[in-house]
Amino acid sequence: MKAADLFERIDIYELKITDSPFGDTKRQWKKKYSTRARVNYSSGNRTVENDEIFFMVDREFIMRHYVPIVDTDIIVWKDEKWRVLTIDHNRQYKDIIVRTTKIMDEDVDLSDQEPTPEPTPDPSNPNNDDISDGNS
Numbered sequence: 437m438k439a440a441d442l443f444e445r446i447d448i449y450e451l452k453i454t455d456s457p458f459g460d461t462k463r464q465w466k467k468k469y470s471t472r473a474r475v476n477y478s479s480g481n482r483t484v485e486n487d488e489i490f491f492m493v494d495r496e497f498i499m500r501h502y503v504p505i506v507d508t509d510i511i512v513w514k515d516e517k518w519r520v521l522t523i524d525h526n527r528q529y530k531d532i533i534v535r536t537t538k539i540m541d542e543d544v545d546l547s548d549q550e551p552t553p554e555p556t557p558d559p560s561n562p563n564n565d566d567i568s569d570g571n572s
Contacts (some may be wrong), residue, residue: 442472446497447512448505465546468509473499475513478535490540497534510544511536517544
């Protein structure tokens, strides 16, 4: 596999299901891996369901053989989400060919990521003033 062909940045997300103490489950997508891949157009068609027009688009993501991806993961490429259909290991060229389809519905919400924690205020400095030594 030539590294020069891998010029598209992709992120791989995995589904984490957690149980709360009250018994309900929470589905959360966590970023698993970030890598580069070659993206090929696979197929596309137009379908009509319930008087709505859908454009089904499939892509192939070709990446290095060591990328940890399974068929329950999703790929985010150019702010679009892609569901993994098949994963083929090409041992001759040491790469993985992942066939995907575009996720049209909004059942995958990546905005539920854990936010970065806010810095806690210092109790000895309630106004959060910058304390300097007075030499500046």
